Amino acid sequence: MFHFSNIVRSKGDPTIVESGPSLKRPQDQLARALGWFSLGLGVVELLAPRRVTETLGMEGSETLVRAFGVREIVAGIMSLSVEKNAGLWARVGGDGLDAAALLSGLTSDNPKKGNIALALLMVGGIAMLDYRAAQDTKPRRPPRDAKRKLYPGRSGFPKGVKAAKDRAKDMIQHATAGVTS
Structure with a gap:
């Protein structure tokens, strides 16, 4: 079966045979979709502001539309x-x-106020999605009364620091033994 991800892999990388379920949470997927939507809308506003202002009957606001595109x-x-x-x-x-x-x-006096009303409805709907996504992706913090886990006796070495030092010495001795003989 063909997987798009295999196209970008380097020679020698394993190929994807079967995809599993996504590890992304639904709120992360919504945030991603909104991010891509924002990029697309921004490009349109930045590159075609006159088209946007003509559609809304707001000619003369092209600079504002470009600024909104950058935003x-x-x-x-x-x-x-x-x-x-x-x-x-x-x-x-x-x-x-x-x-x-x-x-x-x-x-x-705007003959295209119907387009503006439609745009306002769309902005309102998107605003609700944006707010929901912002609420759902806010950083989670532990409660104030939660006990913190402290590990003062851990070194990060599974067999301890002494075992790591001993192994390093053995490796150095082994490497230098081959050089001196």
Whole structure:
């Protein structure tokens, strides 16, 4: 069976024969999907701001749309990183900015206010997903009254420090014995 992951493997790497279930939690998968969505939206806003403003009847706001595009790209990168929670909260804040900007275009003289209303509904739905993902991925901390585990007697060596030193000495002696003979 063909697996896409095998394409990027180097020669000599084992190939994937069968995929197992994902180890990603559903909230991590949502964060990832929102990160990719943010990147895509940011690229559109950055590269085609006039198209966005024309669709919304908000011509003249291209610089703002470009700035929002940069914000989306940064939030998307953060949402795809190890610090995904910070990226998701940046998305939540960005949703508020998007809504405020859209509301400014919801005027009686805008012939495309129906498009703005639809965009506001979409921003509201995405905002709920962003908020949910940000809540679900926040770092978990132990309760204040939890006992901390301390390991003062552990060295990190399974057989102890003395055994590790003895093994190192043996290896050095063995290596130098071959050099001197």
